[in-house]
Amino acid sequence: SQTIHQWPATLVQPVGSPLSLECTVEGTSNPNLYWYRQAAGRGLQLLFYSVGIGQISSEVPQNLSASRPQDRQFILSSKKLLLSDSGFYLCAWSVRRGYGYTFGSGTRLTVV
Amino acid sequence: GESVGLHLPTLSVQEGDNSIINCAYSNSASDYFIWYKQESGKGPQFIIDIRSNMDKRQGQRVTVLLNKTVKHLSLQIAATQPGDSAVYFCAENQGGSEKLVFGKGTKLTVNP
Numbered sequence: 001s002q003t004i005h006q007w008p009a010t011l012v013q014p015v016g017s018p019l020s021l022e023c024t025v026e027g028t029s030n031p032n033l034y035w036y037r038q039a040a041g042r043g044l045q046l047l048f049y050s051v052g053i054g055q056i057s058s059e060v061p062q063n064l065s066a067s068r069p070q071d072r073q074f075i076l077s078s079k080k081l082l083l084s085d086s087g088f089y090l091c092a093w094s095v096r097r098g099y100g101y102t103f104g105s106g107t108r109l110t111v112v
Numbered sequence: 113g114e115s116v117g118l119h120l121p122t123l124s125v126q127e128g129d130n131s132i133i134n135c136a137y138s139n140s141a142s143d144y145f146i147w148y149k150q151e152s153g154k155g156p157q158f159i160i161d162i163r164s165n166m167d168k169r170q171g172q173r174v175t176v177l178l179n180k181t182v183k184h185l186s187l188q189i190a191a192t193q194p195g196d197s198a199v200y201f202c203a204e205n206q207g208g209s210e211k212l213v214f215g216k217g218t219k220l221t222v223n224p
Binding site: 003006015032034041042043044046049051059090092094096097098100101102103104105106108 | 120143144146148153154155156157161163180185201203205206209211212214215216217
């Protein structure tokens with residue numbers, strides 16, 4: 001069966017520090033991968049998605065970047081965090097379009 | 113469209129009642145729709161999906177109805193239980209897109 005792993009679960013980082021969040025999927029090949037951010041009590045904002053290794057589509061211009069160095073690995077990064085980067089970050093995967101996403105358990109990021 | 117900046121609408125029901133959560137979708141070319149449940153501090157979980165060639169689909173205690181004429185989707189939960197308290201999101205897969213577009217979410221509170 002397929003599983004998605006996302007870590008860490010919580011993270012407190014100072015303003016100006018770098019960020020690296022990792023997401024891996026097991027039990028499938030060539031998944032579509034997604035990074036979402038969710039502010040407290042708000043909806044889901046798509047940040048990046050990838051349909052293959054090295055292919056990244058950015059949805060919102062911002063202080064973040066994403067990379068997909070391996071088929072089942074998706075990384076969200078920042079060189080210098082801002083206070084506004086605080087939020088709940090969710091990774092998700094899908095087989096392809098027309099199928100639902102499976103979400104990871106999320107990372108609660110607080111920038112102080 | 114995406115729901116990033118909106119506060120969530122709320123629905124409060126008594127335990128044992130039926131709940132109906134509504135969603136208006138944006139694109140007449142969308143051909144796949146999903147409902148997700150998100151409990152506090154967790155990633156969204158798949159509840160039920162429906163394709164555009166159907167107008168109704170039933171699961172365990174849940175029913176999704178699709179009205180393509182008015183671009184409306186609803187989730188019905190029978191005999192609502194306290195464990196159903198969560199935020200519910202609808203999502204649509206717009207034709208040709210690799211992405212799901214999420215609705216603004218509805219917070220369901222079940223009173224004992």
